[in-house]
Amino acid sequence: xxxxxxxxxxxxxxxxxxxxxxxxxxxxxxxxxxxxxxxxxxxxxxxxxxxxxxxxxxxxxxxxxxxxxxxxxxxxxxxxxxxxxxxxxxxxxxxxxxxxxxxx
Amino acid sequence: xxxxxxxxxxxxxxxxxxxxxxxxxxxxxxxxxxxxxxxxxxxxxxxxxxxxxxxxxxxxxxxxxxxxxxxxxxxxxxxxxxxxxxxxxxxxxxxxxxxxxxxxxxxxxxxxxxxxxxxxxxxxxxxxxxxxxxxxxxxx
Numbered sequence: 001x002x003x004x005x006x007x008x009x010x011x012x013x014x015x016x017x018x019x020x021x022x023x024x025x026x027x028x029x030x031x032x033x034x035x036x037x038x039x040x041x042x043x044x045x046x047x048x049x050x051x052x053x054x055x056x057x058x059x060x061x062x063x064x065x066x067x068x069x070x071x072x073x074x075x076x077x078x079x080x081x082x083x084x085x086x087x088x089x090x091x092x093x094x095x096x097x098x099x100x101x102x103x104x
Numbered sequence: 105x106x107x108x109x110x111x112x113x114x115x116x117x118x119x120x121x122x123x124x125x126x127x128x129x130x131x132x133x134x135x136x137x138x139x140x141x142x143x144x145x146x147x148x149x150x151x152x153x154x155x156x157x158x159x160x161x162x163x164x165x166x167x168x169x170x171x172x173x174x175x176x177x178x179x180x181x182x183x184x185x186x187x188x189x190x191x192x193x194x195x196x197x198x199x200x201x202x203x204x205x206x207x208x209x210x211x212x213x214x215x216x217x218x219x220x221x222x223x224x225x226x227x228x229x230x231x232x233x234x235x236x237x238x239x240x241x242x243x244x
Contacts, residue, residue: 017186026145028230029112030187031138055105057136060224089225096206098113098220 001092001104002066006057007035008077008085013055019076020059025069029058039082054085060092105199106228106244109206110192112140113221118132118191124196124212129207132244134194139187144188144218188219196228196244 008016013030016050020028034051041050061069070087095104113121118135125133197205205222213220233243 003226021145027140027142029138029140029190029192031136031192060222084159092224093107093227094206094223096210096223098111098210098223099216099218101210101214 003090003092004059004069004071004087007054010055016076023069023072031056037096106196107199107202108226110224111196111209112190112192113213115191121212124208136192138190138192140190177197
């Protein structure tokens with residue numbers, strides 16, 4: 001099992017969620033985060049923004065589903081400019097549903 | 105060996121869970137405000153609109169891609185809730201205490217209704233206490 005963490009543009013959040021839902025992945029957690037990348041933020045004229053708002057989506061899925069999820073997010077969140085975001089995949093060894101107590 | 109326990113739970117269960125973990129001697133955790141949705145893809149306020157449940161059940165059985173909430177939005181039926189406010193607790197514990205902590209969190213958070221949340225367990229390679237520079241087991 002893997003956790004896919006995608007940090008995407010806030011304006012692209014809805015596109016990504018709808019694309020995932022259409023592929024059969026309705027379950028996810030989102031949180032609003034601030035971050036910066038290799039460019040150390042954004043410079044607009046004399047003003048330097050070093051924390052840019054992003055949305056982080058977290059999805060836990062079985063290993064074979066991970067490439068599908070990554071592909072869907074990649075296509076839906078793509079704009080082509082710096083700041084499109086990142087996708088991280090980390091291992092999850094166990095997962096429980098609290099309501100039933102079952103282990104997946 | 106350390107593991108990270110990520111529990112996504114109801115907002116009103118944070119205090120009981122913290123008390124329960126305190127009693128086990130695990131006072132330290134990180135709490136994040138998150139929004140989430142499960143396999144149901146959100147929620148519909150059925151209490152406010154009685155005729156909805158039958159209808160969206162039928163539809164979501166036919167087209168699996170349409171979640172109750174998006175169906176409700178498209179048909180302007182009732183108040184769809186796409187994101188349900190939740191709290192995420194992240195606790196790093198020695199791997200031996202893992203089952204004990206999971207049982208504790210599950211027993212305190214179980215109401216039997218959808219939306220009780222999930223617990224994920226993932227490995228942690230290293231841990232460091234910044235103040236003293238301790239590493240590994242003694243840092244948690």
